[in-house]
Structures are given as C-alpha cells and as structure tokens.
Amino acid sequence: MRLAWHSGFASRTRDRFGGLGSIIMLHRVRPDCISPLGVTRSLSITPHFLDQILVSLKSEGTELVSMDEMADRVRSGSRHDRRFAAVTLDDGYNDNLHHAWPVFQKHNVPFTIYAAPGLVEGAAVLWWEVVEKLVAKATFIKIPGGGPEWRCGTLIQKRAAFHALMRYFSYTLTELDQVPVLREMCAAEGMICGVSADRDVMNWKELRQIASDPLCTIGAHTVHHYNLKRLTAGMVSQEMRLSADMLEDKLGKRPLHFAYPYGSAKAAGKREAEIAAGEGFLSAVTTRHGTIHPEHRANLHALPRISINGRFQKLVYAQTMMSGVTTPIANAGRRVVQA
Numbered sequence: 001m002r003l004a005w006h007s008g009f010a011s012r013t014r015d016r017f018g019g020l021g022s023i024i025m026l027h028r029v030r031p032d033c034i035s036p037l038g039v040t041r042s043l044s045i046t047p048h049f050l051d052q053i054l055v056s057l058k059s060e061g062t063e064l065v066s067m068d069e070m071a072d073r074v075r076s077g078s079r080h081d082r083r084f085a086a087v088t089l090d091d092g093y094n095d096n097l098h099h100a101w102p103v104f105q106k107h108n109v110p111f112t113i114y115a116a117p118g119l120v121e122g123a124a125v126l127w128w129e130v131v132e133k134l135v136a137k138a139t140f141i142k143i144p145g146g147g148p149e150w151r152c153g154t155l156i157q158k159r160a161a162f163h164a165l166m167r168y169f170s171y172t173l174t175e176l177d178q179v180p181v182l183r184e185m186c187a188a189e190g191m192i193c194g195v196s197a198d199r200d201v202m203n204w205k206e207l208r209q210i211a212s213d214p215l216c217t218i219g220a221h222t223v224h225h226y227n228l229k230r231l232t233a234g235m236v237s238q239e240m241r242l243s244a245d246m247l248e249d250k251l252g253k254r255p256l257h258f259a260y261p262y263g264s265a266k267a268a269g270k271r272e273a274e275i276a277a278g279e280g281f282l283s284a285v286t287t288r289h290g291t292i293h294p295e296h297r298a299n300l301h302a303l304p305r306i307s308i309n310g311r312f313q314k315l316v317y318a319q320t321m322m323s324g325v326t327t328p329i330a331n332a333g334r335r336v337v338q339a
C-alpha cells in the first residue's frame with residue numbers, strides 16, 4: 001500500500017477507482033487500546049489518528065458529509081468536483097462520546113453511529129470482547145453440555161482458543177444461543193458475563209447527549225447484533241424494524257440508515273438488502289471493502305466501506321484504500337462492490 005501511494009499510482013488511479021467517495025468505518029476511538037490478547041486491537045484507533053485522518057481528507061479537498069448527504073449524492077447522480085467521505089462508527093461504544101466526538105466537533109465533521117438497542121440495554125453483549133477476557137483469564141475452556149474444550153495456559157494457546165471460539169460462536173452455535181452459552185462459561189470462571197463490556201457501550205442518556213449534536217446521525221444496527229444471514233426472513237425484518245422503533249422511541253427520531261452486524265458476505269447478502277429497503281431505510285452499509293460509485297444508485301442497501309484498522313494506524317494506508325486502488329484486490333478484480 002505504501003508503494004502504491006508513494007509511487008503516485010494510487011493518486012493517479014483515484015478517478016477511476018475512487019468513484020464518488022468513501023464511507024469510512026470505525027469502531028472504537030480511545031487513547032489506549034486495551035485488548036488482553038491483542039486480538040481485538042484492529043477495532044481501536046486513537047483520537048490523534050482520527051484527527052490526522054480528518055486533517056488529511058480536508059487538505060486534499062475531500063468533502064466530509066453526513067450519510068443523508070452521501071445518499072443524496074448517490075441517488076441524484078449529480079456530478080461533484082470533489083469526492084466525499086462519510087464517517088461511520090459501529091456499535092455505539094462510549095469512547096465515541098468521550099474521545100471521538102470532541103475531534104468531530106473540532107473539525108466540524110458529520111458522523112454516524114450505528115447503535116443496537118440490545119447492546120444498550122444488556123439483552124445483547126459484545127460477546128467477542130467477553131470471549132477475549134474469558135480466554136485471557138482461564139487456563140482451560142469448555143463449552144457447556146459436552147462441547148469442545150481448549151487448553152489455554154500459554155499466550156499461543158490462548159490466541160488459538162480465541163480464534164477457535166470465534167468460529168464456534170459464529171458458525172456452530174445458533175445466534176440465539178451465543179449469549180446464554182457465554183453466560184454459563186463466564187459463571188464457571190467466576191466472571192459476570194458482559195458487565196464490563198456493557199459499560200463500554202453508551203447508555204440511552206449518553207446516546208441522547210451525542211445525538212443532540214446536529215453533526216451526529218444515529219443509524220440502526222439491529223436489536224441483538226445477530227448475523228442476519230443465519231436468521232429467518234421474518235426475524236430479519238423484526239430485528240431491523242424493532243431496532244428502528246426503539247431508537248425512535250428513545251431518541252425521538254427514526255433512523256434512516258442501517259448497518260448489518262458483522263457485515264461480511266457471510267452476514268449480509270441480497271435477501272438482507274431487499275429487506276432493509278422494504279423496511280424503509282435510505283441506505284444500508286456492509287463491512288465489505290470498497291469505494292462508492294455511481295453504480296451504487298441501484299444498490300444503496302449494500303454499500304461497501306473502508307475500514308480503518310487499528311493495527312495499521314498510518315495515514316498512507318487510509319489514503320491508499322480511499323483512492324479505491326485496493327478495491328479490486330480485495331474483491332476478485334471488481335471495481336464496484338455490491339451485494
């Protein structure tokens with residue numbers, strides 16, 4: 001990526017691959033990344049790096065827009081001289097309030113937070129973070145009811161156990177069984193499932209506080225943060241509609257934008273895009289890698305994003321990805337990524 005940028009290749013090809021602009025995806029913004037095993041480090045960037053990204057985008061003439069404005073530009077197909085970037089943050093971590101918001105205010109930059117009411121109220125937990133804490137603490141992990149077990153005495157064993165558990169929770173357990181099974185595993189280690197993770201998510205008061213800023217848009221992210229592809233169509237509709245209902249009820253405004261939990265091709269496809277459109281959302285974003293093009297006009301419910309990875313907090317990586325040059329590399333040669 002560094003070579004692509006410094007050779008000028010990325011900036012020269014930006015017109016062809018960069019399209020209309022990009023939707024940036026972030027999760028956590030905090031000065032210290034606390035990941036006991038280092039396995040969730042990619043989800044955190046520092047406020048300083050966020051500041052650098054915004055300064056760099058502005059200095060190169062990118063327009064920082066809200067998701068409403070992004071959707072307008074794609075729908076109208078109108079030509080703009082300058083490319084856009086819309087900043088989004090998933091899951092509603094409370095560091096968004098304490099560490100990201102001041103940076104957005106300093107630069108007067110709009111941003112969208114995709115919130116899941118189940119995470120706010122504790123019906124859902126950030127289970128991948130709880131699994132990491134559990135594996136960090138335990139020396140031996142067992143799935144209750146005679147399921148698989150892992151030794152996790154050393155760091156290497158812990159990392160291997162974490163990745164195996166991620167697969168087990170994501171693809172073997174049903175979505176509805178994840179939290180009950182995790183609660184049981186935590187109890188066996190004398191840990192209360194999700195308490196510390198829950199404290200990492202904004203409560204309703206904090207969400208209302210940040211949502212009161214005209215720079216902030218709140219989008220929906222389902223109620224329970226389930227992988228929608230693993231649910232029936234009826235449950236998918238319900239997760240989408242109920243999350244919008246609850247956010248409207250608590251924050252006074254119905255969300256118009258939606259983000260698929262996990263958002264990969266294994267978690268969101270054509271069926272989910274059709275349901276999101278049917279539920280009345282203006283746009284829906286995935287976590288697939290890509291920039292936004294005029295072709296997305298017909299596919300506003302499966303928009304790719306550019307994920308800023310906390311492991312590589314270098315401006316040059318963000319610049320190169322937003323030039324669009326990495327889109328075909330990540331998508332089997334395709335310049336435009338859709339469902």
Ligand SMILES: [Zn+2]
Pocket residue numbers: 090091221225260261262
């Ligand atoms: Zn999420």
